[in-house]
Amino acid sequence: GQQVMQIPQYQHVQEGEDFTTYCNSSTTLSNIQWYKQRPGGHPVFLIQLVKSGEVKKQKRLTFQFGEAKKNSSLHITATQTTDVGTYFCAGPRRGTYKYIFGTGTRLKVLA
């Protein structure tokens, strides 16, 4: 069946280092969403990418959607302690509003 995989599962970085998480789908996606979940919190929407090859930036965060619309990445430049949390990607099942979430990447930032 359709799957969305995310790597790495965990990442520890020193504050100021960069961080990247990768999301790979077994099928072409119409769009991809990214969410952030702070420890003890609930997922909060960050962004949606729709176009092939799309790149969007939010301050230190850069989101990319692959040319084949099967993969995506989130890159954080110069991490801060406020970036701590789990980052999820999510893609819709073909032709539905039902999203499949990746397993998430848990980011720890060491001060």
Add this chain to the structure above:
Amino acid sequence: DVKVTQSSRYLVKRTGEKVFLECVQDMDHENMFWYRQDPGLGLRLIYFSYDVKMKEKGDIPEGYSVSREKKERFSLILESASTNQTSMYLCASSLFTASSSYNEQFFGPGTRLTVL
């Protein structure tokens, strides 16, 4: 601000009990979802509703049912709770758009259910 609320933050139930988890959203969203979140497994969709009285199974519907009698309310029912249903349950809602171009999900705070 969109608000999604869930009836309890923490719940402890016994094996075999019938459990009701309630979710209410205040933004007139058509779509509502129930997920469970387990370490290492991410969020898995249990059920989805796109309108009042309409529902679709997600990836792991076994042992669960849902009810949507009013647009703002989506209930998850564990017919006979079992220990393997101990988990964090998250409700979410999203707006329906014909073009599907924008359907951000808004999540509630979650209910941590423990089944003993």
